[in-house]
Amino acid sequence: MAISVENGVFYLETANTLYQMKVDSFGVLNHLWYGAKTDDCMDYLLDYPDVGFAGNIYEAENQRTYSLNTLPLEYAAVGEGDFRVPAVSVTHADGSNALALRFQEYHIEKGKYKIPGLPAVYAKDDEAETLTIVLKDAASGVEVSLRYGVLAQADVITRSVVVQNKGKENVVLNRVHSLCLDIPYGNWEWVHFHGRHTMERQTERAALVHGIQESGSTRGTSSHQQNPAVLLCEKGCTETSGFCIGAALMYSGGFQAQIECDQLEQVRFVMGIHPDTFSWTLEPDACFYVPEVILSCSEQGMETLSHRFHQVIREHVCRGRYQLSKRPVLINNWEATYFAFDEKKIEEIAEQASRLGIDMMVLDDGWFGRRDSDFSGLGDWVVNEEKLQGGLGRLVEKINRLGMKFGIWFEPEAVSEDSDLYKAHPEWVIRIPGRNPVRARYQLVLDMSREEVVEYLYRAISKILTENHIAYVKWDMNRSICDWYTAALPAGRQTEMPHRYVLGLYALLEKLTTAFPDVLFEGCSGGGGRFDAGMLYYCPQIWCSDNTDAHDRVFIQYGTSFFYPASSVGSHVSAAPNHQTGRVTSLKTRGTVAMAGSFGYELDLNKLSEAEKEEIAEQVSSYKGYQRLIYEGNYYRLRNPYEDNMAVWAFVAKDRKEALVQGVVLRAASNVLRGSVRLRGLDAESFYQSAQDGRVYTGRALMAGGLLLPRTEGDDAAFTICLKQVPEVKNKN
Numbered sequence: 001m002a003i004s005v006e007n008g009v010f011y012l013e014t015a016n017t018l019y020q021m022k023v024d025s026f027g028v029l030n031h032l033w034y035g036a037k038t039d040d041c042m043d044y045l046l047d048y049p050d051v052g053f054a055g056n057i058y059e060a061e062n063q064r065t066y067s068l069n070t071l072p073l074e075y076a077a078v079g080e081g082d083f084r085v086p087a088v089s090v091t092h093a094d095g096s097n098a099l100a101l102r103f104q105e106y107h108i109e110k111g112k113y114k115i116p117g118l119p120a121v122y123a124k125d126d127e128a129e130t131l132t133i134v135l136k137d138a139a140s141g142v143e144v145s146l147r148y149g150v151l152a153q154a155d156v157i158t159r160s161v162v163v164q165n166k167g168k169e170n171v172v173l174n175r176v177h178s179l180c181l182d183i184p185y186g187n188w189e190w191v192h193f194h195g196r197h198t199m200e201r202q203t204e205r206a207a208l209v210h211g212i213q214e215s216g217s218t219r220g221t222s223s224h225q226q227n228p229a230v231l232l233c234e235k236g237c238t239e240t241s242g243f244c245i246g247a248a249l250m251y252s253g254g255f256q257a258q259i260e261c262d263q264l265e266q267v268r269f270v271m272g273i274h275p276d277t278f279s280w281t282l283e284p285d286a287c288f289y290v291p292e293v294i295l296s297c298s299e300q301g302m303e304t305l306s307h308r309f310h311q312v313i314r315e316h317v318c319r320g321r322y323q324l325s326k327r328p329v330l331i332n333n334w335e336a337t338y339f340a341f342d343e344k345k346i347e348e349i350a351e352q353a354s355r356l357g358i359d360m361m362v363l364d365d366g367w368f369g370r371r372d373s374d375f376s377g378l379g380d381w382v383v384n385e386e387k388l389q390g391g392l393g394r395l396v397e398k399i400n401r402l403g404m405k406f407g408i409w410f411e412p413e414a415v416s417e418d419s420d421l422y423k424a425h426p427e428w429v430i431r432i433p434g435r436n437p438v439r440a441r442y443q444l445v446l447d448m449s450r451e452e453v454v455e456y457l458y459r460a461i462s463k464i465l466t467e468n469h470i471a472y473v474k475w476d477m478n479r480s481i482c483d484w485y486t487a488a489l490p491a492g493r494q495t496e497m498p499h500r501y502v503l504g505l506y507a508l509l510e511k512l513t514t515a516f517p518d519v520l521f522e523g524c525s526g527g528g529g530r531f532d533a534g535m536l537y538y539c540p541q542i543w544c545s546d547n548t549d550a551h552d553r554v555f556i557q558y559g560t561s562f563f564y565p566a567s568s569v570g571s572h573v574s575a576a577p578n579h580q581t582g583r584v585t586s587l588k589t590r591g592t593v594a595m596a597g598s599f600g601y602e603l604d605l606n607k608l609s610e611a612e613k614e615e616i617a618e619q620v621s622s623y624k625g626y627q628r629l630i631y632e633g634n635y636y637r638l639r640n641p642y643e644d645n646m647a648v649w650a651f652v653a654k655d656r657k658e659a660l661v662q663g664v665v666l667r668a669a670s671n672v673l674r675g676s677v678r679l680r681g682l683d684a685e686s687f688y689q690s691a692q693d694g695r696v697y698t699g700r701a702l703m704a705g706g707l708l709l710p711r712t713e714g715d716d717a718a719f720t721i722c723l724k725q726v727p728e729v730k731n732k733n
Helices: 302-316 343-355 392-401 420-422 451-467 491-515 551-559 587-594 610-632 699-704
Strands: 003-006 011-015 017-023 027-034 089-090 101-110 129-137 142-151 155-166 171-183 187-194 199-207 211-217 227-236 243-251 255-261 267-273 281-282 286-290 290-297 331-334 360-363 405-408 470-474 520-523 539-541 570-576 598-602 634-639 646-652 658-665 687-690 696-698 717-726
Touching: 003 101, 011 142, 011 405, 017 717, 027 171, 155 171, 155 281, 155 302, 171 243, 171 290, 187 211, 187 255, 187 551, 199 551, 227 255, 227 267, 243 255, 243 267, 243 302, 267 360, 281 286, 290 302, 302 634, 331 343, 331 587, 343 360, 343 392, 343 610, 360 470, 392 405, 392 451, 451 491, 551 570, 551 587, 551 646, 551 658, 570 587, 587 610, 587 658, 587 717, 598 610, 610 646, 610 658, 634 658, 687 699, 696 699
Parallel strands: 331 360, 331 598, 360 405, 405 470, 470 520, 520 539, 539 570, 570 598
Antiparallel strands: 003 011, 011 017, 017 027, 089 171, 101 129, 129 142, 142 155, 155 286, 155 290, 171 267, 171 281, 187 199, 187 227, 211 255, 227 243, 243 290, 255 267, 634 646, 646 658, 658 717, 687 696, 687 717
16 A cells, blocks of 8 residues: 555655654644655654744643644644744634644545546546545634645655635635645755746756745746746755655646745745635635645656656646647747738648648637737637638638648637627626726736636637637637736635636636547647646646747756656747847757657748758658657756756657657857767667667667767757667677
């Protein structure tokens, strides 16, 4: 069994890790250990002095060495002398906020728990077990159920919480985090993934300081500015050695991750819904379900940790027909035409794409309503027949006759004031009475907490998908949300709305993905503004960034790779000069970088030379040959672009019979030796032949001595080396 209990100690074991908790003599649930297997109870590490100004719970009598302000707790609350960042905080009917959480009972079940209305890791009954530990505050009747899903072979533990009010009066939840992890040992650094629109998931690693480090979002989405995934690394941890812990929140709204280094050098890590845009009134007998955190750790560095997250997201988060299958190579018309297109223009792009082996034509913004700019039309999901004469169906049929699939863009959550929908239902937008609403991209946001809004969007989108042979939907969301208000809630409960908004979004996505299981849904929020495990539950790929500049994408995709698999990364070749940066890079470089994800194009093929079109045809053919390796192979970050003059990454097949090595030399240099890189993940006893020059290497040589990289010219010069296992062959000297 993955879960066992002995003498009040809980053991959660995966293939390579141990998570351990203990109920102490006062009923407090202490955290003991998360790391490598130890074959021992780790409570001997709990040896605390009498720390000044660290209060003692009443039951402890005169045991001044027993304080909740120093002990590692499994789930920390406010009001009992623990002054560190809490995991849960409430306000009772009398205005007080204390919770004395004490152990009540536990349950072990076969299989993985589910969360009503929220995405969660899923598994077969023989792949997972669930532990539920119930803690209770006797004075108020509030129960907190901690839930742990143990996927033993995946080396993953999930964390979620259910809060139930078993008292007689309302309780207000002010904060209720999914994860609380106390670590009383180690010298720690943290890695978070910050950024901005068009430059998401930039990697920043820093030593912990005394006090609180935080990343988060109050923007209504998980945001471009911070990603809801964080690494804790012991100092000196590298890609291949050292201990690290990773946590990814399966939630697409505002979030908070806090790490506190306390007076005793201990670390507390909490993660969940951001409390600045959240509170929830819990009536008697009501439950609140908290989003899930995916948790894993590694003794072999960050590379192994990434492999575990890639596997669990691909195999236990993503769903549907395209979960593990190949994806179509697509071309999107946005950067080719923006709003200025008609049926003929789209057909011309599709005709060229078909000749080059591209599988799908995607029609982006501007096909509906009065949509000739971003000032009008959003919300009116009716075909603009001035642009598409004869309707959408005729265009789809023409594209299909070219042997291509057809995809389409929606931005369901937003509305233009100049639209039929807004004129009919101005009450459906998020707007505080008596105040002008905040615009962004000259649009407002629909109140997704209202069932009638969700139902309208389901009907409108379903009509388009039902009446037309559509194989792909790009789901966009192009603004943050700040002026929260809904008429569906009383004045005193408006802070529930941000979470209700996310629940409404998930409800709509669940209905659509269930009704249209053969449609590939791609998430997007101005690119990577909602790139999180919660969205990947509904959309197995997400548009990584609106920035398609290959140089910048090297850094964006590097940061993305720490938690998210390549198959989830929407990545396209666009025009040069690039529309976001003006940078000029070669078509070869743009193709190489875009291949490290779900591949496609974002340009006007009719403006290219014949030589460029031939090169694109070769790229498409190569990618289709590599795609299964890119999606299913283990991903290796071989060179760090923040530290080196190059980025190098590799995909190695699970059976180690094939490897694809790709990279970009960022800055040209004269009079230097050729670069080299040591590969990882190969079979040391096997031989590998390069498809580029025919040279045969031993796996041991490639991993110990390394692979010489091709000489390149100019900045941002790309290379690709494909290696395949062969019988022993002697090289000519």
